[in-house]
Amino acid sequence: MPAKVVVIGSLNMDLVTRAPRLPRGGETLIGQSFATVPGGKGANQAVAAARLGAQVSMVGCVGSDAYGKELRDALLAEQIDCQAVSSVEGSSGVALIVVDDNSQNAIVIVAGANGALTPSLIGCFDAVLQAADVMICQLEVPDATVGHALKRARELGKVVILNPAPASRPLPADWYANIDYLIPNESEASALSGLPVDSRQSAEAAATRLIEMGAGKVIITLGAEGSLFADGKSFAHFPAPAVKAVDTTAAGDTFVGGFAAALAVGRSEAEAIGFGQIAAALSVTRAGAQPSIPSLSDVQAFKTP
Numbered sequence: 001m002p003a004k005v006v007v008i009g010s011l012n013m014d015l016v017t018r019a020p021r022l023p024r025g026g027e028t029l030i031g032q033s034f035a036t037v038p039g040g041k042g043a044n045q046a047v048a049a050a051r052l053g054a055q056v057s058m059v060g061c062v063g064s065d066a067y068g069k070e071l072r073d074a075l076l077a078e079q080i081d082c083q084a085v086s087s088v089e090g091s092s093g094v095a096l097i098v099v100d101d102n103s104q105n106a107i108v109i110v111a112g113a114n115g116a117l118t119p120s121l122i123g124c125f126d127a128v129l130q131a132a133d134v135m136i137c138q139l140e141v142p143d144a145t146v147g148h149a150l151k152r153a154r155e156l157g158k159v160v161i162l163n164p165a166p167a168s169r170p171l172p173a174d175w176y177a178n179i180d181y182l183i184p185n186e187s188e189a190s191a192l193s194g195l196p197v198d199s200r201q202s203a204e205a206a207a208t209r210l211i212e213m214g215a216g217k218v219i220i221t222l223g224a225e226g227s228l229f230a231d232g233k234s235f236a237h238f239p240a241p242a243v244k245a246v247d248t249t250a251a252g253d254t255f256v257g258g259f260a261a262a263l264a265v266g267r268s269e270a271e272a273i274g275f276g277q278i279a280a281a282l283s284v285t286r287a288g289a290q291p292s293i294p295s296l297s298d299v300q301a302f303k304t305p
């Protein structure tokens with residue numbers, strides 16, 4: 001039986017425009033293309049974990065609009081259990097995304113139905129959480145819900161992963177003791193720790209601070225520079241495979257989902273990080289959020305260029 005991962009988080013329809021560069025304030029640019037693509041950090045991480053070897057359940061909310069059905073169908077197509085994806089009156093979550101010619105992006109999200117994922121709704125699906133080995137949360141649903149999920153997963157003895165994205169502020173102090181693996185990127189690590197993160201040394205300092213705050217282990221993703229792992233005793237740096245980037249949207253989500261799937265099937269932390277990094281590297285060579293996420297066979301076939 002594949003190991004079970006539950007993702008508690010967001011589903012968004014991504015409205016994606018490609019443009020030569022990101023617009024400045026007050027500026028109108030002529031875009032090159034437009035597409036609607038299933039996304040949302042929670043759903044992306046669920047798809048990544050499912051394509052990369054885990055049995056996955058999603059806990060979240062979609063709206064009563066056409067996007068809601070599309071978002072649910074996209075997960076069902078990956079054999080993800082959606083019994084805990086509730087449909088609520090109103091609009092689904094959306095993300096307005098511009099991707100430029102350097103494959104960088106700018107994103108504005110509107111929570112929509114994701115805002116309806118309350119702690120009591122999570123409580124209705126406690127059996128889904130109980131059945132899982134690993135739980136993943138992010139920050140595109142209400143903070144109260146994330147805090148509740150972390151606490152409940154800890155009580156149930158699950159492996160608890162928090163990807164604190166997007167984060168521009170410190171996390172509630174009482175969350176940290178419930179987190180086994182905290183996986184921020186550089187800017188999130190900086191926002192959480194209050195320290196600048198712009199080098200390997202500064203990432204080590206931020207990771208140390210986050211462990212002092214109570215997180216079990218910290219993995220700071222460093223984009224093309226790979227990632228830094230810290231467990232409070234030592235640090236390990238994992239260089240990323242070099243690839244030609246087309247679109248970095250969902251690279252972090254692919255890493256988190258891949259890491260969780262690998263950990264859930266019993267791989268070591270180092271193996272799970274290396275596996276997640278290959279998956280994330282492959283994802284940046286393709287456009288879009290969920291369409292860019294590789295399969296297990298893609299990752300197994302990957303050869304360092």
Ligand code: RIB
Pocket residue numbers: 012013014038039040041044094095107109140249250251252253289
């Ligand atoms: O991490 C990428 C995701 O962030 C996008 O799919 C978008 O929906 C936003 O949530």
